[in-house]
Amino acid sequence: MKNLVIMKNRQAVTTSLQVAEAFDKQHKDVMDTIRHKLQSAENSAHYQKMFALGTYQDSRGRTQNMYYMNRSGWSFIAMGFTGEKADSFKLAYIDAFDAMQDELKHQNELVMTPEQKLDLLIETGSRANHRIDHVEERMDDFEANRRLESGDYTSVSHGVSKAVREYIQDRHLQLTQEQRSALYKDINGGLNQVCGVRTRTQIREKDFDKAMQYIDDWSPSTATKMMMQQAGEQTAMEV
Incomplete structure (x- = not known):
């Protein structure tokens, strides 16, 4: 099961697929929202810095499109989601983004040997995963019950x-x-x-x-x- 927030190109990001699963939305609807922002004439260049197109393999082995998004991009997408469950996942995402950014900042401040960097990377992943373990269980349930596209x-x-x-x-x-x-x-x-x-x-x-x-x-x-x-x-x- 993927984490809510991952490190990509030394930046904390999540994906449209993870957002759809966490907030019980249709992935195509999340994708459409992102495409609409990217295609809008106003602030299009600004949105280009928030989202990046990627792909994933679905449960039937087919290659599907998704978007990576940084914290700013996630904020634009998630701000419209409401309800008690939505609020709990917003808090979980904020914690996950904070954890990943804190660890990245900590790494940048240290001068380490390659071996030390590897050890810290492993430790970082362990600590970040620990902070969202309670969310992972719920995400596993969403994964098992993902509805048809x-x-x-x-x-x-x-x-x-x-x-x-x-x-x-x-x-x-x-x-x-x-x-x-x-x-x-x-x-x-x-x-x-x-x-x-x-x-x-x-x-x-x-x-x-x-x-x-x-x-x-x-x-x-x-x-x-x-x-x-x-x-x-x-x-x-x-x-």
């Missing part, structure tokens, strides 16, 4: 619609809106159960492949099948 959620939604549509077409069913809703309720209920969530919007990124496999293998429950069969028989009688 918008593109993956769209894939799940399209998959559900396609599965229901093909079920109806393959059996030449003429269904009422209520009966169609029963099919959607069936597939969504099973999907939520398999992924351990209450609603489809809560599906986690780590469960994406499991969700898509369920959709591919989906077949309505016996009760739902009987309802659809009755609908088909009724349609045949009417014809």
Whole structure:
């Protein structure tokens, strides 16, 4: 698990990914906020000093964009987040930035041999990590429960619609809106159960492949099948 604040090019920074996780935001929304600031005509040059584009590997091995940001950049992004949980993470970030900056200042003031510098670097990392251990546990939980990015959620939604549509077409069913809703309720209920969530919007990124496999293998429950069969028989009688 990454720390809230890391050292990059001798500067204390965090990332858009970490900010999104800590404050329970969609990463794309944090990225859009940063892009908007960088593209604004006013103060654009000033924002360029706060943010730097980087990349990371997501849980499925894909290369995704993110932004590094220094303390000033983080302040611009986080100042709009409100609530008790947001305040607790703001304080944790401030402590982490302070810890990293204090250690960097301490290192700059000392004249040391390469071996001493290495020892201090190790000690610095240990002390900084210790100061945010209580936050790390909560961050681990966020990491394990990261929700789907918008593109993956769209894939799940399209998959559900396609599965229901093909079920109806393959059996030449003429269904009422209520009966169609029963099919959607069936597939969504099973999907939520398999992924351990209450609603489809809560599906986690780590469960994406499991969700898509369920959709591919989906077949309505016996009760739902009987309802659809009755609908088909009724349609045949009417014809």
